[in-house]
């Protein structure tokens with residue numbers, strides 16, 4: 196399959212390791228990864244902060260970059276960006292775009308997937324041949340859980356990882372408090388939510404807290420770093436990309 | 451939009467916004483600042499919301515048709531909003547036929563005047579009250595007091611709030627922010643003739659309140675209530691409650707005056723079948739609430755012999771005009787969205803500054819009272835009081851998509867706000883991101899952040915508006931190479947080639 200990879204602006208700029216892991220994983224599974232170089236940002240931050248005119252060119256760019264029919268599926272290693280493409284691009288296009296944009300958005304939306312959806316639903320794999328001999332806890336992230344409804348898919352992928360010690364996160368479905376500009380506009384409430392999430396992560400004794408979204412991980416990881424926790428954050432793709440021949444070196448890892 | 455431009459159509463006259471307790475004094479983050487430090491509040495709220503969440507999940511999970519009930523509830527409410535005028539007129543006809551009197555109130559002030567006039571006509575200087583959000587919204591108690599009429603709340607939690615000269619902080623559990631010891635002190639100070647040795651055992655507190663309330667039920671001739679439902683088909687009004695104190699108010703006095711928001715009307719009596727399943731299970735987590743009262747006009751020789759229904763608009767028509775926002779009018783005030791909300795759980799209800807707190811308050815309040823209807827309007831901060839986690843949408847028995855409504859109201863807010871620093875920044879960000887070449891340059895520039903980082907590669911202090919972030923969270927320095935640089939590099943391509951399965955596995959052909 197020829198899979199279009201949307202790195203997301205955050206992944207491309209600040210968390211490239213998660214995107215690299217996505218590319219490596221899909222290649223390892225025998226697929227061709229295409230990276231349209233004109234891609235930038237999905238516009239989620241704009242829409243969620245109340246701006247719908249400004250992201251029109253971003254929505255258009257996404258539809259153009261990935262509209263190419265030779266791309267069979269588009270993958271986003273981010274639940275919230277995938278949610279934006281699936282639920283918000285249509286709203287923006289209807290309101291401030293034109294008929295062509297509405298059409299383009301609908302076409303590309305139909306083949307856009309978050310990573311765990313692509314693997315389980317489209318590529319029909321749960322055992323991706325990964326090896327990760329560490330204690331891991333999984334935070335489901337709100338947009339993956341409630342907007343995309345990925346359900347158990349990420350957990351099914353993790354359970355199939357060789358050597359993993361997967362422990363359940365207490366109150367896993369509670370929001371970590373990120374919420375994009377919410378973390379700035381309501382920083383204190385966001386911090387109070389983060390404190391509870393970190394307490395639950397600590398209760399698991401996990402070496403790694405994973406999720407399918409670098410933005411939530413940036414939030415949780417930033418908090419864990421501040422309290423000098425032993426637990427670090429890692430994107431789901433990085434765990435799934437690790438193998439026996441090319442294992443993930445946890446100790447020397449840079450955040 | 452039409453392709454023939456016929457000149458700018460004049461905007462239709464906008465229905466007025468509501469008045470009353472629909473606006474706080476400060477914006478949400480500021481109001482929350484104090485509440486977040488209130489340990490008592492956080493622990494009470496944490497315990498109470500967790501308990502009720504578990505109960506709700508148990509009683510909604512046991513119904514095989516729960517999702518279909520939610521769909522039915524949503525469909526009935528949507529149908530109701532689409533033909534509200536005719537249903538309200540039908541309700542008025544039926545209530546009148548059965549001996550009641552219907553009054554129409556444009557806003558809170560008008561409703562307060564109507565109720566005051568009706569109470570004065572009876573000659574009574576006291577009224578007993580059933581727990582009601584609508585009368586809270588319009589500040590009826592304060593108005594009556596100013597007119598020399600004493601309102602007595604009879605719901606236990608409302609009574610505590612009233613005796614403490616406080617404001618409710620939860621739709622269903624108004625005194626959720628108080629503990630037993632505080633309640634004991636309030637009773638000792640405010641209930642005349644209470645046993646001075648009263649302790650804080652819940653049963654003893656309840657007994658003290660009961661003795662006090664009995665007196666009011668036996669002597670007061672006028673009662674005020676709200677309504678959970680008003681049935682257009684039959685003219686029947688309904689109140690659901692737990693304690694039975696509402697039932698006392700609805701049956702014992704000579705005169706009953708009910709204030710009902712116009713969105714509470716339902717088309718048919720049979721619709722109750724859906725809502726009397728949805729409401730108790732979602733609100734208290736019970737299969738059925740203990741007391742469901744229904745009354746239709748006046749029944750000679752049984753119950754109040756004079757009945758008035760005050761239909762309250764107070765901004766509802768303004769909300770109805772918004773085809774996205776009107777979904778918030780479907781709310782049946784079960785409070786499930788409050789109980790699952792991580793923001794509400796930590797900030798409490800007072801931070802919202804309105805009668806309606808929590809997720810539903812954040813969408814309903816701005817619609818009823820506007821976001822730019824007061825100076826530096828605190829209501830404009832309400833749609834941002836959410837991380838958009840979506841727990842409210844999942845819990846709502848009538849499937850109100852609260853996160854989408856919040857995003858919609860945020861959009862309305864930015865459209866109404868003119869030029870702001872934030873808008874300028876958003877425009878700048880978008881115009882950068884729509885030009886991949888410029889964007890790539892900016893990515894490189896972001897590496898300047900590496901210079902600001904400490905030896906450990908972390909940034910711990912950021913300038914405004916990011917200082918709120920860096921108060922509790924580190925930021926790691928930007929990496930040496932972006933993903934696109936890696937992907938375009940020979941090393942990146944080599945790494946991918948090495949990861950690809952060998953030809954002999956036969957997978958290469960799929961590529």
Ligand code: SF4
Nearest residue numbers: 781782784785787846
């Ligand atoms: S919005 Fe839904 S969940 Fe919230 S109080 Fe109203 S009906 Fe209940």
